[in-house]
Amino acid sequence: MRRDLKPGDIALVVALLLPLLVALPRLGWPGGAGAGVWLGWIGRTTGILGLAMMLLAAAVSIRLPGTDRWFGGLARLWRLHHWLGFLAFILVMAHALALGLAAVPASLDAAVATLFPPLSHGAVWLGWLAWAALVVFLAPTFDFFGQPHYQRWKRLHLVSAVALLLGLWHGLLLAGETALWWLLGIAGLGAIVWRKLVSPRVARYPYRVEAVETLARGVVELVLRPEGRALAHEAGQFVYLSPLDETLTAGRGEEHPYTIASGPDDDFLRIGIKDLGDASHALQAVTPGSRVLIEGPYGEFYGRRFPERDQLWIGGGIGITPFVSGARDIVERGQAEGRVHLFYLANRPDRAYYRDELDEIAERVEGFTFTQHYSRDQGRLTEAFLREHCPDFTEREIYVCGPPAMNAHLRRLLADQGVPRARIHSEVFDFL
Numbered sequence: 001m002r003r004d005l006k007p008g009d010i011a012l013v014v015a016l017l018l019p020l021l022v023a024l025p026r027l028g029w030p031g032g033a034g035a036g037v038w039l040g041w042i043g044r045t046t047g048i049l050g051l052a053m054m055l056l057a058a059a060v061s062i063r064l065p066g067t068d069r070w071f072g073g074l075a076r077l078w079r080l081h082h083w084l085g086f087l088a089f090i091l092v093m094a095h096a097l098a099l100g101l102a103a104v105p106a107s108l109d110a111a112v113a114t115l116f117p118p119l120s121h122g123a124v125w126l127g128w129l130a131w132a133a134l135v136v137f138l139a140p141t142f143d144f145f146g147q148p149h150y151q152r153w154k155r156l157h158l159v160s161a162v163a164l165l166l167g168l169w170h171g172l173l174l175a176g177e178t179a180l181w182w183l184l185g186i187a188g189l190g191a192i193v194w195r196k197l198v199s200p201r202v203a204r205y206p207y208r209v210e211a212v213e214t215l216a217r218g219v220v221e222l223v224l225r226p227e228g229r230a231l232a233h234e235a236g237q238f239v240y241l242s243p244l245d246e247t248l249t250a251g252r253g254e255e256h257p258y259t260i261a262s263g264p265d266d267d268f269l270r271i272g273i274k275d276l277g278d279a280s281h282a283l284q285a286v287t288p289g290s291r292v293l294i295e296g297p298y299g300e301f302y303g304r305r306f307p308e309r310d311q312l313w314i315g316g317g318i319g320i321t322p323f324v325s326g327a328r329d330i331v332e333r334g335q336a337e338g339r340v341h342l343f344y345l346a347n348r349p350d351r352a353y354y355r356d357e358l359d360e361i362a363e364r365v366e367g368f369t370f371t372q373h374y375s376r377d378q379g380r381l382t383e384a385f386l387r388e389h390c391p392d393f394t395e396r397e398i399y400v401c402g403p404p405a406m407n408a409h410l411r412r413l414l415a416d417q418g419v420p421r422a423r424i425h426s427e428v429f430d431f432l
């Protein structure tokens with residue numbers, strides 16, 4: 001998680017603390033009271049915070065194009081969503097544990113009865129049911145059972161709506177102040193309803209596959225023509241693409257994130273797709289003329305923090321797509337913003353997609369330089385290689401996109417050269 005605070009972070013902290021502030025007069029302050037009173041207070045406090053976090057984790061998953069920027073882009077927002085969900089789970093566990101322990105000084109029977117009262121105490125049992133639903137959908141997310149299958153994991157995630165409903169009901173029955181919980185509940189459950197039911201019907205742009213151009217073995221560029229209004233986007237942003245082609249062997253109707261490789265002024269939307277699994281494999285043979293639905297755009301890859309500095313772009317493998325979009329944008333605008341040096345890291349020349357086009361842009365556009373690096377012949381990218389081709393690389397604002405191992409290597413290399421983290425923007429093509 002980046003350390004710089006975004007406006008959305010502040011709104012989130014306020015929304016999280018508000019229910020606690022509102023409840024404080026009722027909760028009181030245990031002060032010098034005994035352990036039992038303190039544990040009861042902790043139990044209620046963690047319950048309030050845990051439920052608020054659950055609802056807010058759902059609220060931030062709304063995926064409304066543009067709103068992700070308040071949080072520094074969708075990738076960062078997803079990490080925030082994961083952490084909120086994880087912390088909510090911990091707090092909910094602490095809530096039950098502390099309330100049970102609070103009754104121990106009275107007697108063990110009292111502790112058991114607090115946690116497992118007769119069934120007539122519906123509010124408590126609603127809490128347990130919410131906890132069970134939480135366990136069902138959170139367990140695979142946190143790798144307890146290894147890397148989950150993405151589509152199955154997404155379907156299982158829908159159980160979160162049940163956990164939220166039951167948790168909210170539990171909270172409404174027990175909390176003294178309900179208006180705020182209703183608001184948070186509407187935000188959390190409303191986000192799920194929007195994402196799953198409303199947005200697929202009203203917020204997707206229909207496009208048709210105009211052409212499928214092969215870039216290399218297992219890599220194609222889809223050229224998409226808008227059927228109606230075209231999606232407005234900036235260089236480096238990404239979309240969710242759902243193909244509707246009946247002949248696809250996998251992934252029909254599934255939404256997958258892909259970076260837009262075209263420039264903002266292009267009449268077509270161009271998307272470079274590498275065969276990395278079932279759906280992306282099937283897309284290599286998508287039928288020209290078939291329809292796709294596009295949702296977005298998301299992200300702010302080129303969000304500049306130091307506009308006065310020149311730029312260093314480093315792309316690896318299919319992670320070159322945001323830079324292709326950036327280079328095409330430069331061509332459309334006729335000039336680069338300051339000087340831009342793009343390094344393309346690939347295993348060997350035939351795995352450097354788009355290299356002829358990038359070479360040609362570098363020849364044509366002043367201020368745009370393109371260097372290729374092949375790990376098969378040259379090994380890992382080194383500081384010496386960067387310095388030889390771009391002597392002032394440590395002074396530039398740096399954008400990195402590639403496989404996780406490449407990103408990690410570059411982060412270390414750049415940190416060793418004293419480049420502050422704030423000057424490095426990076427994206428990996430993986431949300432899990």
Ligand SMILES: Cc1cc2nc3c(=O)[nH]c(=O)nc-3n(C[C@H](O)[C@H](O)[C@H](O)COP(=O)(O)OP(=O)(O)OC[C@H]3O[C@@H](n4cnc5c(N)ncnc54)[C@H](O)[C@@H]3O)c2cc1C
Nearest residue numbers: 150255256257258259273274276277278279280321429430
């Ligand atoms: C912001 C972003 C931009 C991307 N841009 C590109 C691009 O320009 N070109 C390109 O070839 N690939 C891109 N990808 C990767 C692309 O989304 C995955 O390769 C594709 O979703 C794999 O699906 P699959 O069924 O073929 O493979 P699977 O075997 O199902 O998945 C392989 C891995 O891809 C990830 N993945 C799968 N489905 C999704 C999903 N719906 N949402 C998020 N992650 C998923 C998971 O980590 C999974 O483990 C991008 C990913 C992200 C997050």
